[in-house]
Amino acid sequence: MQDTKQSGCMSRRKALKVLGTAGAVGALAQPAMAAEQVKAMDPVAEFFQSHFRDMTTEEKLETVARFERKYSKKFEKDVKVSAKDAIPGVKFVYMLDIGRCIGCKKCVYGCVEENNQSRPSDNSSQIQYIRVVKQEGDEPLDLDKADHYYEDDMVPQRPGTYIPIQCQQCDHPPCAQACPVQATWKDKGDGVVQIDYNWCIGCRFCMAACPYQARRFNWGEPHLPADDMNPDTHYLGNRPRMKGVVEKCHFCMQRTREGLYPACHEVCPTGVRKFGNILDPNSEVRQVMDRYKVFRLKEDLGTEPSFFYYSSTK
Amino acid sequence: MVRTSVMFLLVLLFAVAPMASAEEITYRDREIDPLTEECLDCHDGMTNTERRTLEDMHDEKVLKHGDGRIWCHDCHNADNGNMLLSTDERPVTWEKSDELCGKCHARIQEDFVLGIHTKWLGGWDKPKVSYQCVGCHNPHDPKFAQIKAEPVPLKNSGLRPNRFKKKEHKGESNAGH
Numbered sequence: 001m002q003d004t005k006q007s008g009c010m011s012r013r014k015a016l017k018v019l020g021t022a023g024a025v026g027a028l029a030q031p032a033m034a035a036e037q038v039k040a041m042d043p044v045a046e047f048f049q050s051h052f053r054d055m056t057t058e059e060k061l062e063t064v065a066r067f068e069r070k071y072s073k074k075f076e077k078d079v080k081v082s083a084k085d086a087i088p089g090v091k092f093v094y095m096l097d098i099g100r101c102i103g104c105k106k107c108v109y110g111c112v113e114e115n116n117q118s119r120p121s122d123n124s125s126q127i128q129y130i131r132v133v134k135q136e137g138d139e140p141l142d143l144d145k146a147d148h149y150y151e152d153d154m155v156p157q158r159p160g161t162y163i164p165i166q167c168q169q170c171d172h173p174p175c176a177q178a179c180p181v182q183a184t185w186k187d188k189g190d191g192v193v194q195i196d197y198n199w200c201i202g203c204r205f206c207m208a209a210c211p212y213q214a215r216r217f218n219w220g221e222p223h224l225p226a227d228d229m230n231p232d233t234h235y236l237g238n239r240p241r242m243k244g245v246v247e248k249c250h251f252c253m254q255r256t257r258e259g260l261y262p263a264c265h266e267v268c269p270t271g272v273r274k275f276g277n278i279l280d281p282n283s284e285v286r287q288v289m290d291r292y293k294v295f296r297l298k299e300d301l302g303t304e305p306s307f308f309y310y311s312s313t314k
Numbered sequence: 315m316v317r318t319s320v321m322f323l324l325v326l327l328f329a330v331a332p333m334a335s336a337e338e339i340t341y342r343d344r345e346i347d348p349l350t351e352e353c354l355d356c357h358d359g360m361t362n363t364e365r366r367t368l369e370d371m372h373d374e375k376v377l378k379h380g381d382g383r384i385w386c387h388d389c390h391n392a393d394n395g396n397m398l399l400s401t402d403e404r405p406v407t408w409e410k411s412d413e414l415c416g417k418c419h420a421r422i423q424e425d426f427v428l429g430i431h432t433k434w435l436g437g438w439d440k441p442k443v444s445y446q447c448v449g450c451h452n453p454h455d456p457k458f459a460q461i462k463a464e465p466v467p468l469k470n471s472g473l474r475p476n477r478f479k480k481k482e483h484k485g486e487s488n489a490g491h
Contacts, residue, residue: 087439097430105464126468149467154460259439269461271433271445283438284429291430312431 042066052196052235053185064235071233071240075224079231081239084257086189090277092251092306094262095288096164097272098141099311103155103162105132110267111166114252115238116230118222127216129249130166130264143297166264167214167249168297168305169193175206175215184246191306192251194236202244211298212305215248251275278306339427339444341409342435350408361392378455380418389414389453415447 049055049063064081071079108130112119120126133146138159146163156162169186173193176185183199184206186192207215221243233239234254241247252262256275260266265273276283285308288294294308356371365385368375377384394405406413416423425431426447433450435443451458 102458102461103463104461108467109464120468128467131467149469151466152463155463156458156460256438258437260437261435266435268433269450270458271431271450274430276438284434287428288430291425291428312425 039069042069046070046198049198051182051199053182060235067235067239071231074240075226075229075231077226077229077231079229080233082232082234082237082254082257084234084253086187086192087257087259088189089279090190091279092169092190092192092256093276093278093285094169094251094307095274095285095294096307096309097274097288097312098161098163098309099313100270101132101162101164101272102270103132103134103150103152103157103160104269106267106269107164107264107273108132110263111249111252113228114230114255114263115249116224116233116240117216117247118218118220118224118241119228121223124220124223125218127218127222127247129214129216129247130164131213132162132164135161135163163309164264165212165214165297166307167193167251168212168303168307169249169251171304171306172302174209174211174301174303178205178209180205190251190253190257192236192253193248194250194253195245195247196236197239197241197245197247200245202246204246206246211301211303215246217246218243340442341446342443342449344446344449346408361387363387363392375454378457379453384418388418409446411453412447415453 045066050059052060052063055063060083064083067081068079071081108128111117111129112127115129117127117129118124131148133143133148134150134152135141135146136159139145141161141163143163152160169191170193171186171191173184173186176182176193179185180203181199181201183197183201184193184195187194202217204215204217207217218241222241224240229240230238232254234250234257237250237253252260252264256262261275265275274284274288276285278285278289280286288310289308292310292312294310296305296308367373375386377386391405404413412423412426416426422431426444429442429444432447433445435445447453
């Protein structure tokens, strides 16, 4: 499966080279084209589009406009696709209080709704970016002992520690290093590790490289009912994905690059999730860092996550 | 002498600093029991500081707070028509109940003001709106109430769809025969 996918993609790249700018891409660039014609050429343009990171601002805007047309038609609503860059002078950091997390998993489902993940159905899998694991008892934290499938009906059940885990937005992301086509990379500004789903070849090397099991693969065509589709999207964030690409948490860039909190932060009933700009001395994340001992998961691997944990009860 | 007074000033400054920003906190709109407007109707001059089981009124208020170490008047102002809550003998409005809680939970209230032990709404780069202590804790029974957990993730989550389905079908047809 992997082989066909890859070779299919190679031929796409080759075709692009052969045709060069003189081909369909060149034709598209002609300004005098009627709107109808542009629409008709959309699938061709998508096939030949280059890596999002290499696009000029103009090309980016053209690209997202094309995807807006595509998704608006498919989901029969007005879909926005943003191409917004990181806000200058901002580095995002997440802090989570595992001393008080009650393990209700509201973050998991809030994330799914915000980020247009595939819902479970006959032909598609359930995709969730956040895993909440539970460790029974009062023992020191040990992820190997933690249970992803705990069945507590009413939470919290103490003694017990609940640990939500999502993409840690590493400063040295092993996933980005593993990607053979650089479809996933770390933003040099706010530090979000992002994915150009149209550039992803589905080889899943990044998934093998991630020590936090934060990445998900669309084995089937994602199941996203139009009613459930969130139309406020970002090209590198929560726009609808397709079969055969990898996805993961991106700190809700469609929200956070507009100054909002991520969806998981918004739905949490306990206030244990803290998000903000670590360069701002007045931010909540800085207050936590000043007052509590913070740690990161699997620190010894040198991945330098931007996701911190602390406990305000100790 | 000079040095000690400078030190004293510094200590004072630090002690006051969190309070100063507490003034700026905007609170989330919240439904407050309409009874809180009527306390004075009955409690104008009527107070009984004796610790007892209430029968004639408020009989549902059985304190599950502080293991019997605290009583109504540690929180409700006995001299102020019971309309206000008090910290350090200072009357506090219903809206500012975190200052009351800070009387006995000082470290947590400091965290509250800094946005740590609370939940802020709005946005990381937008004006902040805070929950109040009583938005998460019932002051008369403050243990964070248990809530229902969301569903357990499916076991084959993220894997190839239908991976386990075929087996199920087989099982069903076997059972039929």
